[in-house]
Each structure stands twice: as C-alpha cells, then as structure tokens.
Amino acid sequence: MRQINGRFTFDSLFRKLLKAGFNKTEALNRILNEYSLSALVIQERVENKYYQKIKLNEEISADLLELKNELFREQFLNKLNKVLN
Numbered sequence: 001m002r003q004i005n006g007r008f009t010f011d012s013l014f015r016k017l018l019k020a021g022f023n024k025t026e027a028l029n030r031i032l033n034e035y036s037l038s039a040l041v042i043q044e045r046v047e048n049k050y051y052q053k054i055k056l057n058e059e060i061s062a063d064l065l066e067l068k069n070e071l072f073r074e075q076f077l078n079k080l081n082k083v084l085n
Contacts, residue, residue, distance in 0.1 A: 004031070005038040010045050011054055011061050018056050027051075 004010050010031070017027035028051050031037070037046070045051050054061055060068070 001036050002034065003036045003038070004041055007041055007044055007064055008060075010037070010041045010051075011064065014045075014051055014054050015056060015058075018054075024052060024054075 004013065013031060013035075014027050017030060018024070022030065028046070032046070050061075050063070
C-alpha cells in the first residue's frame, strides 16, 4: 500500500482524480482504499472534510498557500537575521 504523508500530496492526487472524472466522494473513496494516510492528512483533509473545499481550478489550496507563504517568510527572516547579525 502506498502512503500519503503530506497535505500537498493529498490535494494534488485529489485534483488529479477530479480531473479524471471522479466526483469528490469517489475520489476520496479511491484514495482511502488505495493509500495509507498520515494522521495529519486524515484529520485535516478527511475528518474536517477539507477535501470538499478542494477546487479543480486552483493549483494549491488556500490553507496550504498560506502555510507555504508563512514558512517562506520565516526562512527569509531567519536568513536576514543571520546576515544582519
């Protein structure tokens, strides 16, 4: 059984299934049947039903874009502090 440990991976696969013609329930069921999911993915994407908010026309989900930007800002500030100190 293959594993999905990250929300980015889950969302990407979910979108690919939607593009292939699956509806959201079918896509989720396919993933649940064929993959082992991390606790974070299960909680944030399945139990909280965030998979219902995933849109085909988005490249990245809004919450993950926010996370990505936050991590980028954090890394940028850390590097800037090293340069200035």
